[in-house]
Amino acid sequence: DAGVIQSPRHEVTEMGQEVTLRCKPISGHDYLFWYRQTMMRGLELLIYFNNNVPIDDSGMPEDRFSAKMPNASFSTLKIQPSEPRDSAVYFCASRRDGYYGYTFGSGTRLTVV
Amino acid sequence: QKEVEQNSGPLSVPEGAIASLNCTYSDRGSQSFFWYRQYSGKSPELIMFIYSNGDKEDGRFTAQLNKASQYVSLLIRDSQPSDSATYLCASYTGGGNKLTFGTGTQLKVEL
Numbered sequence: 001d002a003g004v005i006q007s008p009r010h011e012v013t014e015m016g017q018e019v020t021l022r023c024k025p026i027s028g029h030d031y032l033f034w035y036r037q038t039m040m041r042g043l044e045l046l047i048y049f050n051n052n053v054p055i056d057d058s059g060m061p062e063d064r065f066s067a068k069m070p071n072a073s074f075s076t077l078k079i080q081p082s083e084p085r086d087s088a089v090y091f092c093a094s095r096r097d098g099y100y101g102y103t104f105g106s107g108t109r110l111t112v113v
Numbered sequence: 114q115k116e117v118e119q120n121s122g123p124l125s126v127p128e129g130a131i132a133s134l135n136c137t138y139s140d141r142g143s144q145s146f147f148w149y150r151q152y153s154g155k156s157p158e159l160i161m162f163i164y165s166n167g168d169k170e171d172g173r174f175t176a177q178l179n180k181a182s183q184y185v186s187l188l189i190r191d192s193q194p195s196d197s198a199t200y201l202c203a204s205y206t207g208g209g210n211k212l213t214f215g216t217g218t219q220l221k222v223e224l
Contacts, residue, residue: 031210042216043157043201056211091156100145100205102212104156 002026004105006092012111018080021108023092024073030097034067034077037089037107049075050097082112116140116206119215127223132189134218136202139183146178146185147212149201157201157214161187192222 005024013019025032033048047057049069057067064083069075079086089109093102118137126132138146145164149157163169163176163185175188185204189196199217206213 033212043214045211045213048211050210101147101159101162104158107156 004092004094004103006090006105006108008108009106010109010111012113013082015083015112016081017112018078019082019086019110019112021077021090021092021110023075023077023105025075025092025094026103027073028096029094029103031095032069032075033093033095033102034075035091035093035104037091043091046077079110082110084112087111115215116213117202117204117215119200119202119218121216122219123221124218125221125223126192128192128194130192132192132196132220132222134187134189134200134202134220136185136187136215137183138185138202138204140204140206141180141183143204143206145205146176147203148174148176148185148187149203149214151199151201151217153198189220192220194222194224196220197222 004026007022031050034046035043036046037043046059047067048055052069065079067077087110089107091107092105095102116139148161150160151157161174161176163178166178166180169176173190177186199219201217202215203212
């Protein structure tokens, strides 16, 4: 199994630009999670999906952030417009129903200048 | 009060010693607890989980859970320099599908 695949690994963008982060979960996993990690706040859950349906987006910081999961093998997290305070590592994770441990992707390091 | 709390460290131990990492949680309804290891610049990796009070052993790792006192610990026996990493404690909160993480404890194993 290839694991959870995220792209790009690194993204540097200018303030105000749109950023799209991508995630392919492990095949057969029913849940997909987007987390953000910073030194100050640690790992924060942004949103999660179950069977492609968004269940809880209470962690999404503001309307500039949006996430979609059009099918079981693909999800995107979009930031528009981006701001310097969005700079962080964004992780995608997935798990099967009935198994409680997550598998994380390798993350996307986002830098907004 | 944060839902899952850890001492940020760093915790320094000599090679071969036992490293003890601790975590407390506030949600008495939490049933399952996880320890992740994160090397610098890498993603978190699940190393242990525990559901029941008491100890659970896996190789050099032992997870301990005390629900009455609301703490979880991870013991690493015969610590190696390769164990140097940040260890994240996590539990399910708010209904069971969201893992909430502590901020992690940095462990340094010195030669």
